Amino acid sequence: MSNELIQIETPFQFSEENQRKFDKLIQRYPVKEAAMLPTLHLAQKQAGYISPAVMEHVAELLELPVMKVKDVVTFYPMFFEEPVGKYVIRVCYTLPCALRDCKLVLEHIKEKFNIDVASETDLAKGTTPDGKFTLLKSECLASCDVAPVVMVNDDLYKNLTPEKMEEILDGLE
Amino acid sequence: MVQERRILYEHLDVPDINTFDVFRQYDGYKRFEKTIKEHQPEEICDMVTQSGLKGRGGAGFSTGLKWSFVPRDIEPRYLCCNADESEPGTFSNRYVLEKNPHLLIEGILICCYAMGISTAYVYIRGEFTLGKRMLDAAIEEAYRHGYLGKNILGSGFDLDVYSHPGAGAYICGEETGLIESLEGKRGQPRVKPPFPAVEGLFHKPTVVQNVETLCNLPFLMGQGVEWYTSIGRTYGDTRFDPPQSDPNTGTKLYCISGDVNKPGVYELDLGLTAEELIEVAGGVKGERVKAVIPGGSSAPILTHYELECRLDFTSLTLWKSMLGSGGIIVMNETRNIVDCLLNIMKFYAHESCGQCTPCRWGTPWVRDIVQRIADGEGRQTTIQRPRFGIAEGGRWGDTGEMEEVYEDLDLLESVANNIANVDTMTWNTICVFGIAVSWPAVSYLRKFRPEFEAAIREGKLVTLPVEEATVPPEENYAYQQRIVPRLFEAPA
């Protein structure tokens, strides 16, 4: 661990469209800091993950010390500090899904891609070498009636079995 | 058999009910129009109080009473709609957001009109991407049709509604955690007092209300207090003389999952029994029920002989459990309770915000002890400790005798109780997440002790038949102390 400050080589900028979205967002709150979560979501959509460059930019936009951004990013599981796969697979692993054999689905994905389950501090071990998939366990996704469930990026898949999962994953580009 | 009574969910499956036009065809926004035409804000608050509406998000706190704490002389005031729905076993808010978002907006309109609020945020958990899209579209439509924005329907009432995404942290469902999160910080609950009603979002008076609670408002305002209170049950609170009424009025969106044949959301009058609910949900999947979690994973578990308990706020509290979020999880005879507890404790250890000492370090400790037991490595040593049971005078307590227990089981109970004490209902934590941890830990252990002991004795998880796995009613602390509430009789 060195004491050398890192230099950001390519600063992050919002795309024009996202900048417009941000400009609208920021008006919703009486203090800029409150726009933190939506801004981070927007930035992560664009950049794929929250890199130091993203943190610096968000901090600047919200007029905060960069540590306040880092602090938030590490608290919330939905923000990634490392690159993740094109498809992020979240397998719900909480009790109602566990009662419905989510374990089989998870094991199946692990075997299929020969990867481990990613942890919040080590996403690489749960990401396929081609960078297409990242496998995560998730806490209750509020769909226990159709358990077991899996989210792939923004889409929810219900009543899964290993076979159905296989089909879904194979259908993804 | 008990019948569903669909009010909030009545039009849920109507095609395109998520659009303004179809929503209008089914009385959409008409109840709000009626409200602003016929009632002054203060009247609405009174009506909500009289209706007995209790918050559906978890605490079951009287909505009218909460509103009465809000100081009217501090501007601005805010509404935060709690759509963070993350309590394991709960999924009723999701359907409202995804299928009928205008209903929520109508509820928000009524609440904000009553409270003189002109900005409302809907805090939606980050994973609800579809729900957020649908709500955002509905909000836009509502603006377009003049139901949001400035001078709504020429009434002089302004309201802006914004959706705000969470990012995967359960604790942001706790009302002050939600507020911190909305302010752009870690979702660490605040010390109370001050309560949000007095000092909340941006340090202004704030009403935090669950989606389902708000969705009750259009129907309450549309059809009146009398109609509303005719649904459900009203008990008498016998701590007072004469007894005060303790309403459990309205319907509840019961979410039922786990080992039942037809899991799903069932809208039923408050106050049916757990047995009845399982029947409505197609009966148990498997031979028989081993255990039922009655109010989301935080609620103390019920054994097979406690299913006669009514699933309402009062009854479950008097049975030493809670209705919580109304997430009911059923477990059949093949389930191992130690394993279930391990799953739940992993959830809590992962979701503790880490702010306060007992929960930050106690919750993972509890998880580790359960893990050790589940791995068959629970300590075989036994220790002597006072036996609890029916003590002198027929009360529950220290019997004066000693008993031998496995050291790890005693440790598990003691560590959990040190986070938040289940018997005295006192906690040393900042928020009630602490008791949400110790409730399951202590109740599963006490009610299914034979299965925990077997795991230690045999060095592996052993699933016992229902009768053997459960402590008999005489030794069940909750069952022994239960009180069956009586219906309220108005004083003559």
Place this chain on the structure above:
Amino acid sequence: MAFIKLNDLEVEVEDGTNIIEAARQHDIEVPHYCYHPGLTRPANCRMCLVEPHVFFPPAGKVVPDRQLATGCTTTVRTAPPDRKLDGKYDFIVRTDTPRVKKAREDILEFLLVHHPLDCPVCDQAGECDLQDFSYNHGSGKSRYLEVKNVPPKKDLGPDVLLYSTRCIVCTRCIRFCDEVAGTGELGLIHRGSHDEIDIPRDHDENPLRLLDNKLAGNVVDICPVGALISKDFLFKSRPWFMKQVNSVCPGCSVGCNITVDYKEDGLYRIKPRFHEDINQHWMCDDGRLGYHYVNSEDRLQIPMKRVDGELVPTSWADALNLIVEKFSETDPESIAVIGSAQGTNEENYLLGKLAREVLKTESIGLFGREPGEEHKFPQFTIDADKNPNTRGARDMLKLGEDASLTGEALWNGIANVKVAYLVNGAPERPLDEGAKQVLEAVDFLVVQDIFESDVAQLADVVLPGVTFAEKDGSFTNAKGWVQRIHRAVDPPGEARVDWEIIQQLAKRLGGEMDYHFAGEIALEIAENVPDYQDATHQNIGAGGVNIERG
């Protein structure tokens, strides 16, 4: 004032006081970690639980509240007459019940779950709240069998190291950076039991910012355990081997109250001392880490005189005689005496007396450090005047606002002087060419200093004086607070306390001076200098006396 019942005591406390402070005022300890009187109160450690009593209507009497309350956030207020408890109390609270004790033990057990208990190698041992409280309040044995978290040791900035294992996540350090410094370099990373204090870093642990604000050192002081450590002090000494005196920082005209930790061989550490109106609980790192010069090997230790253009060591007697000789043979108009804004009131007072009453000159000036930068933080300001006693020295030397021999004008002012006596103490101050020429032109220059400074190098006689840590006296800060400094260590070699040197010169010149300690001079100052009537050493005490308030 609220009338409260605190355990068995009946006491009055000010409205708005919290239970921890109310108890402290009456020598009752309520253990706590996250609460710090200078910061906001998150009540996250849960250690300070106390038992308030409330009126319970169904029982018709006052009973212990169902939940314990945190003493840090529970404040007392005067209750309206009809809401008094037991007819007279505004508040009833106990800090000593079995429930409270049990709660403390439980919290301590949790705190120690991941703690390494490495007191034998911990810098904080001996002044650690965790060590103290667990000794007093804990049950002593650990029931935790699992593997302890082992977060790494981290380098946070120029002077601060974090031993994460010892951190109890009280967030005092974060709150300090947010609230007092306003710099916000610190925060938490991760969540729950994985919480760690850190500066912002990228994924490879390289820092984006360092904890390098000028107030950073305070986080080490307020860390209740040994998690934040000053590199400057790391492994230098066990606290119980050091002695301590109260003093005032000589770094700028704020005049932060400090304690000086020392042993016979020199100073080891400087820490801020609370003063409500001056520095609250804080000080800046310039002051905190600026003491090393005191211990330097290069300090002036013996008098010197110029022989054949070279400064060579000599005896005090010789040096003083030389000076007396020159003073005596010079016309008073051609003598200048220049005091130091680094010096105490006492020595400047004597210097003024020497000039006016003995040497009969009115050419009196003031020298000191050059102005630096002012640094403003939300709750703290570092003054641009880097001298601790500009105001006091002016008062003592009777230099009005328009006095000519100060600041840049000094050099012009002494351009025609033949003999000058300059008391320095700002040895690091460089001289520009103009100043050098002026000083070179002075026939006979006497410099009293602590190092071979630029000024001393031009001198004909150099007298070794001492630093703030080697003398007694008082400073007057920019806001008029007269405060005491105390001697910690002995002067190096033959160096002498500055006022004594001045007195010896005066005596040899036939002046009447016969003081035995600095306090005697202060008594005279109180009589003679306007506004200083209360500024006797006895009055000043630990809290200071303000000359503006009379």
